[in-house]
Amino acid sequence: MTHTGLVARVLIDSPLPQLDHLFDYAIPAELADVAQPGVRVKVPFGSSGRVVGGYLIERVEPATDDAAPAVAGAAAGGADAGGAGAGGAGAGGGADPLFHGTLSPLESVVSPARVLTGEVWTLARAVADRSAGNAGDVIRLAVPPRRVRVEKAWLAQPADAADTAGGKAAACHFADYPAGALTGIIAQRGRAAVAAVPRPVLLADGRTVGQWALTLAELGVAALAAGRSAILAVPDYRDQDQLQAALAQLAPAGSVRRVDARQSDPDRYRDFLACLDPVPRIIIGNRSAVYAPAHELGLIALWDDGDPLYAEPLSPYVHARDAALVRQQQADCALVFLGHARSVEVQRLVGLGWLQSIEPARAQHPRVIPTELQATDARGARIPSAAWGAAREALARGPVLVQVASPGYAPVLACTTCRHAARCTRCQGPLGLAAADAAPSCRWCGALAVGWHCPLCEGTEFRLVTVGSGRTAEELGRAFPGVRVIVADGDHIVQRVDAAPALVIATRGAEPLAHGGYQAVLLLDGERMLARESLRVGEDCLRWWSNAAALAAPGAPVMLVGVGGVLARTLSLWQQPRYAAAELADRRSLRFPPALRAASVTGAAPAVEAALDGLTGIDGVDVLGPVGADEGSVRAIVRLPYAAGDQVAHALKAAVVRAATGRRPAKGRGYRPPPTLKVRFDDPELL
DNA sequence: AGCACGCCGACT
């Protein structure tokens, strides 16, 4: 077989941390023209030479240095894992020295489609490195599974220029913002935290969307007008629908592509391939959209970055916000975080001067009226008279939104006699009523609680402790006879309601849009939402309330019930950034994220010990634990300054590799595969 | 993950 003399550097498709680097292969002459960077390849791998998949990352000249070739069987150098932590910012991929043995040839090139662009590879590598993860895991988010037919069609008919040329781009004036502020961000590739305008707008096609969707669409169109691509990410499909509606008004037909997992596999792959075309596009999608290939990327924008859906549940668990930050630096494009609330993470970057804070030119925010529950409102009544009054008055004009904490009818039951919360006899889950006439059942396992009796006092009667959307609907329906009642929660998804009077009872995050906006918004259950024990409750509640308040028609009252203090003040003055700044100061004094970074290290005690040993001497790092976690494993939490990120991630990755290659746990009879070492950076649930 | 290489118990 003749070879070209060129070397292909290949990333093997494998989840094993010890294989997360490039392997060198000879390029046979017959593959010379298709073996281009970015193509999928098959290569012989391992002692048996079995064929595995991978991506061709780069083509290089063979090593020119004089190092003695082929040390045959002898221990050839061995991967020296503990390399000095240079923490270099530069080095894209070629960190490991070229292999000097005899190269195996590529076995085949799967297709000439170059699906992994250099830019996405560099991003995947950097994102994996900063979280001690595998580049391959990140690439899985970036490159959808191959669909042969779709790919053939795309290869046969590449970049249809007419595709994007058709249609006019609307002029983007960003009328709500100071002149030039947002156009400047796009033109100068700046970075900004932008406060969205909290009001619904009516589009020319008769649909209502949040003004934020128009702003986001305008940003994308502005990038497109400059001949560059834009990535617009949203947390969920309801937001994506709004954005699509806005883009339909503003963007040239054919310039918009979606990349999200809800599409059928062929559709998803088709849109993904279209992003590879050498034409600027507006790419929209959920958290993984930040990894989409884009021709001449000019902008990455995230709507509502505080939404937990941006936290990637797959290893290496990188938050889309972080991936966007890494990519912005690599691509040197504009970066925008648009939102009503402000996440503490974004506020930190504003404080550093990394992000510029941009607000609408004229303060125009919802009319929020904090309403403490009065003693006169009697026990059980969650709705103060002022809120009743606002609702009654508003119902004469149109729909009223009522935000509640929980779906269902009565999500929590307690024993009538001793008042202790009722728990499932099988799994200890909380018992609740799904509907007024339903039998009590467990909210975790679903088992019906037949013949329940209280383990503490032997009582057999339930008392309804909390109120869900269903019971609120019942209660309000009785109070306003004849008024339409619409329930919107996880089980009953309602996207939009018309302008006719209706009571819309929605759980937080599931609020439908109302044509023309709600005539009043009642934010109930605030007290209960705040009772969740999480470091972020305040921030989360503020985000839920802000997003719901933004659905109100201009001037319509937003009644915040049962909440006072700084949160009520923040919402009514619409000063979310100030709240985030105070929150950040608190986190700083507690040494909690995002004032610094944190990583959890979980696994068998010796492996965790060894991993922590690798961190000694790194400035500013401290360790909590380890403490016993589940099933024979322990967990430690490492806190580190941002500046130590590279070094800590590098050391922990080395420990993960060592744990994976070192002595394998006795695989004797029956014993479960014991816990290997797991590292998770920036887990939002951590503290 | 697979798979090969390598050093200790019961078999023709």
Add this chain to the structure above:
DNA sequence: GTCGGCGTGCTC
């Protein structure tokens, strides 16, 4: 004297 156990290490 060998066949074969799976502990250990590597895969361009």
